Amino acid sequence: MTKTSPSPKAVIAWARLMRVSRQLVERTEGALKAGGLPPLAWYDVLHELAEAGEGGLRPFELMDRVLLAQYGVSRLLARLEADGLVEKLPVSDDGRGQTVRITPSGRDMRRRIWTVYGASIAELMGDRLSAKELGMLAGLLGRLRDPPVAD
Numbered sequence: 001m002t003k004t005s006p007s008p009k010a011v012i013a014w015a016r017l018m019r020v021s022r023q024l025v026e027r028t029e030g031a032l033k034a035g036g037l038p039p040l041a042w043y044d045v046l047h048e049l050a051e052a053g054e055g056g057l058r059p060f061e062l063m064d065r066v067l068l069a070q071y072g073v074s075r076l077l078a079r080l081e082a083d084g085l086v087e088k089l090p091v092s093d094d095g096r097g098q099t100v101r102i103t104p105s106g107r108d109m110r111r112r113i114w115t116v117y118g119a120s121i122a123e124l125m126g127d128r129l130s131a132k133e134l135g136m137l138a139g140l141l142g143r144l145r146d147p148p149v150a151d
Helices: 008-034 040-055 059-065 070-082 104-126 131-144
Strands: 086-091 094-102
Touching (some): 059 094, 094 104
Antiparallel strands (some): 086 094
8 A cells, every 4th residue: 555645536536435325325224214124234134145045154254245344243143033034053064153044034024125225226326327327337446346346
């Protein structure tokens, strides 16, 4: 990492990215709340578990895939398990290890959340930017990831 100061354009771009990101998440959270649905973090975890399939994920694998801190993932998994949306299964070769797997109720909740979440994405991004602009934005943001993501 260089020790030089950022350019004024980099500072402006950073500030806009942070503000827009916060606004998009807040508006989506508001739509979920208005629909009587749980927060976006629930969708994130349920989505990753659904994508993992019947084998599920170990908690440390899940932490690598979601935007929550370790303690947040642990608390959220406990809540999702209490609500019957995920189940924890022992790992046969690791006496203390667990695998977390989405349940049918969890799949249903994921679909219900997606109905509102998907509509928010369409309204907040898809209806405001052209397909070309969305592709450019995805490409630029992919270059900022570590490691970078190609289109």
